[in-house]
Amino acid sequence: MTFTRAKIVMAMTLAAGLGLTACSSNNDEKKQTTLTASAPATGEASTLSERNAQQRLVKTLEQHFKTAGIQAKITEVKTTEVPNLYWVSLEGMSAVYATSDGKYIFQGDVIRLGDKQLHNVGESLQAGTNKQIFASLKEQDLLIYKAKGETKHIIYVFTDVSCPYCHKLHEHMDELNSQGIEVRYIAWPRGEQFIPAMESVWCSQDRHAAFDQAIAGAELPAASCKTPVREHYQLGLNIGVNGTPAIYSADGVYLGGYLSPSELLKRLNN
Incomplete structure (x- = not known):
C-alpha cells in the first residue's frame, strides 16, 4: 500500500x-525527491x-x-x-x-x-x-536522542511504536547520533488503538527504554500520568502529517518518511 x-x-x-493513515513507505519518498x-x-x-x-x-x-x-x-x-x-x-x-x-x-x-x-x-x-511550532515545543514533552559529540543537525520525527518504518528508522539511531544528528521524537499514534502504547512510553520513568521495548512489540503497563500524546497528534494534523515516520528539519522543512542515514544526511546538508 x-x-x-x-x-x-x-x-x-x-x-x-483529516483521517488517519498507515506508515509512510520508502516508495513514497521517491516521489518526493524531485x-x-x-x-x-x-x-x-x-x-x-x-x-x-x-x-x-x-x-x-x-x-x-x-x-x-x-x-x-x-x-x-x-x-x-x-x-x-x-x-x-x-x-x-x-x-x-x-x-x-x-x-x-x-x-x-x-x-x-x-x-x-x-x-x-x-x-x-x-x-x-x-x-515556529517546533521551537515552541518543550523538551520534556519530547523523546530526545542527543547527538554524539558536536550537534550538527536537529530533526523532528513524528513516530508511532506500531509503525514498521518507524522501527526501521529507530534501528539507525546510533548511526544518526554518531553523525551529529539529534533526533527529537514527537508522538503520533496512527489510530485510537495505538494511543495507549504511546501514552505508556511517554509516562515511563525511562522513556528511552520504554520506547525500545514498545517498538520491539512488548506490551507496557498502562499509562498513569498526563501526557502530550493527543496534543502531539493534533499538532501533526495541523501541519499536514498523514503517516509515520514524518521527518522535519529544525527549519520546518519536510524531509521525507523513512530515509536511510546517508540519504537523510544528504537532505540535511542540501
Missing part, C-alpha cells in the same frame, strides 16, 4: 477533519492594499464556511507566488489554498514548472509555520 503526502480533497472534508522548496516567498502583505485584500478574503471565507456548515477558524493568510492565490492556515486543520475572491479552496501541492527541478509553491510557507 502506498500513500501520498498531500491529497486534493473536497471542502467538506474540512468539516470532518520536489524542492519554492523560490523565496515571504508571504507577507507588503502594502496597505494587499493587507486590505487579505482582510476581505478572511471575511469572505468566514461567511462561506458558515454557509456551508464548515467549522474552521482562520489563523493566518499569506500571499503566494501564484497570482490571486493565497495560503490560508486553519486552526486544528491543514492549511488550504484559496482564490482571491474566496470562492474556491483546495488542499494539495501547487507545483511551479519551467526549471529542471519542480518547485512546491507552499513548501516554504508551511516550513516557516512549522519552524
